[in-house]
Amino acid sequence: MVEDMSNATISKTTGGSRQSDSVVRVNLSSDSQSNSGKPQNEMIMQSVDLQVHYGDFLAVRDVNLTIHKGEITALIGPSGCGKSTIIRCFNRMNDLIPTAKVGGKVFYKGIDLYGPEANAGEVRRRIGMVFQKPNPFPKSIYDNVAFGPRVNGKPTKAETDELVESSLKRAALWEEVKDRLKQSAFSLSGGQQQRLCIARALAVNPDVLLMDEPCSALDPIATARIEDLMAEIKSEYPIVIVTHNMQQAARVSDRTAFFNTEIGANATRPTGVLVEYDTTRKIFANPSDTRTEQYISGRMG
Amino acid sequence: MSSVVSAQPVATDLHDTTSRSRKNLDKLFLGGLWIFTLLAIITLVTLVGTTLLKGYSRLNLSLITNFPSPFPEDAGIQAAIFGSIWVVVTSGLVSLFIAMGTAIYLEEFADQGSRFNKLITINIQTLAGVPSIVFGILGLAFVARGWLGWGFTVGTASAVLTMMVLPVMIVSAREALKAVPSSLREGAYALGATRWQTIVKQVVPSAIPGIATGSILGVSRALGESAPLILLGALAYVSSNPAGFDSDYTVLPLVILKYTQEAQEEFQAVGAAAIIVLLVLLIALNMIAIVIRDKSRKSW
Numbered sequence: 001m002v003e004d005m006s007n008a009t010i011s012k013t014t015g016g017s018r019q020s021d022s023v024v025r026v027n028l029s030s031d032s033q034s035n036s037g038k039p040q041n042e043m044i045m046q047s048v049d050l051q052v053h054y055g056d057f058l059a060v061r062d063v064n065l066t067i068h069k070g071e072i073t074a075l076i077g078p079s080g081c082g083k084s085t086i087i088r089c090f091n092r093m094n095d096l097i098p099t100a101k102v103g104g105k106v107f108y109k110g111i112d113l114y115g116p117e118a119n120a121g122e123v124r125r126r127i128g129m130v131f132q133k134p135n136p137f138p139k140s141i142y143d144n145v146a147f148g149p150r151v152n153g154k155p156t157k158a159e160t161d162e163l164v165e166s167s168l169k170r171a172a173l174w175e176e177v178k179d180r181l182k183q184s185a186f187s188l189s190g191g192q193q194q195r196l197c198i199a200r201a202l203a204v205n206p207d208v209l210l211m212d213e214p215c216s217a218l219d220p221i222a223t224a225r226i227e228d229l230m231a232e233i234k235s236e237y238p239i240v241i242v243t244h245n246m247q248q249a250a251r252v253s254d255r256t257a258f259f260n261t262e263i264g265a266n267a268t269r270p271t272g273v274l275v276e277y278d279t280t281r282k283i284f285a286n287p288s289d290t291r292t293e294q295y296i297s298g299r300m301g
Numbered sequence: 302m303s304s305v306v307s308a309q310p311v312a313t314d315l316h317d318t319t320s321r322s323r324k325n326l327d328k329l330f331l332g333g334l335w336i337f338t339l340l341a342i343i344t345l346v347t348l349v350g351t352t353l354l355k356g357y358s359r360l361n362l363s364l365i366t367n368f369p370s371p372f373p374e375d376a377g378i379q380a381a382i383f384g385s386i387w388v389v390v391t392s393g394l395v396s397l398f399i400a401m402g403t404a405i406y407l408e409e410f411a412d413q414g415s416r417f418n419k420l421i422t423i424n425i426q427t428l429a430g431v432p433s434i435v436f437g438i439l440g441l442a443f444v445a446r447g448w449l450g451w452g453f454t455v456g457t458a459s460a461v462l463t464m465m466v467l468p469v470m471i472v473s474a475r476e477a478l479k480a481v482p483s484s485l486r487e488g489a490y491a492l493g494a495t496r497w498q499t500i501v502k503q504v505v506p507s508a509i510p511g512i513a514t515g516s517i518l519g520v521s522r523a524l525g526e527s528a529p530l531i532l533l534g535a536l537a538y539v540s541s542n543p544a545g546f547d548s549d550y551t552v553l554p555l556v557i558l559k560y561t562q563e564a565q566e567e568f569q570a571v572g573a574a575a576i577i578v579l580l581v582l583l584i585a586l587n588m589i590a591i592v593i594r595d596k597s598r599k600s601w
Contacts, residue, residue, distance in 0.1 A: 093487065093490065093491065096486070096490060098412075121493045121494070124490060124491055124493045128491065128492070131488070131491075133484060135484035135487065137488060137489070138485075147489070147494075148492035148494075151494040151498045152492075203492075
């Protein structure tokens with residue numbers, strides 16, 4: 001299924017009615033004001049008027065995003081603009097924060113993640129996540145990768161061996177660790193640990209991979225390896241990546257969402273808003289919004 | 302090479318400018334610390350040394366194979382050793398299970414902000430500081446007599462020591478669970494693990510070193526405890542090992558108390574030898590704690 005609706009997915013934060021219009025257009029996927037000419041990949045996730053409160057504080061509001069198969073979607077923006085908050089809504093990790101309240105909807109293949117038919121555990125298995133700091137379990141390399149399959153079923157020893165090997169291979173780590181699978185995951189370098197975390201996430205065969213600043217704790221060489229890896233696996237696993245690094249977004253992503261902060265009428269703390277969402281090429285070469293242009297060119301944030 | 306060096310400005314301000322008085326204060330502070338450390342070591346060495354000297358003559362196999370006797374040369378402490386093991390092992394196991402459950406509930410499930418849970422927390426912390434004799438009185442009134450009426454038995458002593466050790470264990474188990482980094486929980490949840498799987502497979506295993514250390518410390522306290530057991534019939538002439546929870550019993554701290562109070566110097570030697578046995582048991586317990594801690598750290 002290839003749809004031509006790239007412009008329909010752009011949603012600027014200019015008032016509610018305009019946004020619901022664009023949402024309807026996305027759902028009908030009939031708009032064809034394309035200016036990129038690039039054929040669209042099938043949509044796999046979509047957020048509609050997504051907003052998150054922490055207690056009384058509105059952290060981010062009115063986020064309308066679409067995530068497509070075979071693509072890397074980058075979320076960029078200054079600190080505190082709600083990028084991480086948004087990505088954590090995509091696999092219900094915000095459920096773990098008692099004060100967090102999610103409004104709006106997040107659809108995964110048409111199912112509302114926060115609806116009654118969605119189970120948080122199943123959501124997280126389908127939509128994997130890699131965190132900012134590598135967080136391997138205090139176990140062996142093998143057991144780290146095997147943990148996901150084990151909590152989601154009862155794989156036999158042979159199945160587990162097979163899964164561990166294939167996951168580590170997909171995460172481009174197999175050659176480095178195949179002779180020491182029983183060693184502690186902490187014996188690996190930071191970059192290897194992060195690839196182990198990616199292998200661990202891939203072992204449950206997710207449909208989408210969320211990455212929350214996966215390279216911010218890594219050196220440039222390890223970062224480059226992760227970026228290569230992302231490019232290799234994106235055809236199989238669509239990726240949503242939060243990054244502070246604009247060059248990284250420009251290098252790896254197919255689409256970019258630029259978030260910014262603004263202080264609401266009655267608020268004391270800044271709220272994150274989605275300023276512009278488009279193909280990465282358009283965002284970096286010819287952004288529609290002046291704020292995006294200012295941020296990209298380094299005059300803000 | 303030399304031209305490169307001479308091209309640089311010459312540093313003149315790197316010499317030591319610390320004033321004499323500040324240096325002296327430094328030395329004084331270090332000296333003070335040394336003195337305090339030495340005081341602690343000297344006290345310990347003196348205690349162990351004098352006890353060893355006094356009990357050396359009775360530190361032989363008959364001490365731990367014999368039962369009490371009117372004759373000091375035959376008197377042994379086997380009944381007390383077995384009594385202590387019975388009481389400490391049973392109360393340790395029971396309180397470990399209850400403490401784990403309580404700590405997991407309070408740390409992982411309970412709403413930290415709720416007033417009820419705050420009250421429970423304050424209660425537990427207060428109980429951890431209650432003098433042991435109070436637990437003895439409680440046990441006398443509700444376990445030995447009254448309600449349960451178990452009498453002066455192993456079961457009573459076990460129950461009272463459990464009550465006494467429990468708060469300490471809960472507090473230390475909670476600390477251990479709290480110290481588990483949240484990134485570990487997130488990692489497990491992100492793979493689709495349920496709350497139960499996350500706790501059982503990641504959080505608790507990571508907390509085991511801390512829980513083990515806290516528990517053994519609690520058990521050590523129970524092993525050395527005498528005050529509540531005086532009230533609960535342990536200060537008695539018991540000439541057989543406990544056979545069950547309803548047996549008579551005595552424990553090491555109380556045979557020590559009994560023998561060291563005797564007028565005959567030979568009995569005092571038995572008491573001193575019993576102190577050494579108690580110390581060895583305590584050290585052994587601590588060793589076990591260290592082994593568990595290191596093992597669970599290295600097992601992955």
